[in-house]
Amino acid sequence: MRRTKKKFIEYNGGRVEITRRTMKNMILRVGPGGLLKVSCPFQVPDKAVLTFIDSRKSWIDGQDIPDPEPDFRDGTTIPYFGEKLYLNAVPGCGASVRDDCSLRVYVKNPADPSQIEKKAKDYLREELKTYIELRLPLWEERVGESCSEWNVREMRARWGSCHTDKQKLLFSLKLTAYPRICTDLVIVHELAHLVEANHSPRFYDVMDRAMPGWRTTNQLLK
Numbered sequence: 001m002r003r004t005k006k007k008f009i010e011y012n013g014g015r016v017e018i019t020r021r022t023m024k025n026m027i028l029r030v031g032p033g034g035l036l037k038v039s040c041p042f043q044v045p046d047k048a049v050l051t052f053i054d055s056r057k058s059w060i061d062g063q064d065i066p067d068p069e070p071d072f073r074d075g076t077t078i079p080y081f082g083e084k085l086y087l088n089a090v091p092g093c094g095a096s097v098r099d100d101c102s103l104r105v106y107v108k109n110p111a112d113p114s115q116i117e118k119k120a121k122d123y124l125r126e127e128l129k130t131y132i133e134l135r136l137p138l139w140e141e142r143v144g145e146s147c148s149e150w151n152v153r154e155m156r157a158r159w160g161s162c163h164t165d166k167q168k169l170l171f172s173l174k175l176t177a178y179p180r181i182c183t184d185l186v187i188v189h190e191l192a193h194l195v196e197a198n199h200s201p202r203f204y205d206v207m208d209r210a211m212p213g214w215r216t217t218n219q220l221l222k
């Protein structure tokens with residue numbers, strides 16, 4: 001007797017956990033770290049699950065995720081593009097300074113983690129933007145589509161998004177925790193949506209052509 005059957009499939013640079021069981025409807029939840037979890041009847045194919053998730057994108061972005069966020073206190077470490085930086089909070093103001101292994105942020109009150117978090121995230125956001133600005137033209141050429149605007153923001157359940165009508169791309173600030181090649185992957189993924197809105201075979205053809213090794217990089221974003 002079949003009770004439940006669990007599997008993982010790729011979705012938007014991340015993973016979806018699908019649990020098939022005897023039930024009538026599909027149910028979507030957002031788990032720790034933004035992992036999408038779908039329960040559905042046995043007969044629902046993977047493709048229908050992805051279409052279902054696509055239709056719930058704004059709902060997903062509105063969900064609170066039990067996320068293991070980095071701890072922004074003086075002396076702790078934060079992830080930095082696949083490496084780690086020690087946070088050094090000192091009283092004062094001015095631009096943050098990074099060396100090989102630390103990030104010094106100037107705040108009014110170094111005992112207040114929220115002040116440190118803001119300064120550290122501002123720094124990370126600028127670093128990510130600089131990288132995207134550098135890499136975007138290259139990937140636009142490879143994919144054969146250009147975006148009209150893009151931005152970085154804190155996103156809950158996704159690495160990026162593509163608003164095809166406005167040709168606008170959004171990138172998650174969390175990409176600053178992963179090696180830079182992961183940012184490249186998400187740039188290509190979102191640009192590929194300008195060619196093909198859905199995760200169809202044609203979409204993956206575009207990905208394969210523009211970035212042949214993307215599946216390996218994809219493993220890092222899990």
Ligand SMILES: [Zn+2]
Pocket residue numbers: 011012013189193199
């Ligand atoms: Zn996608």
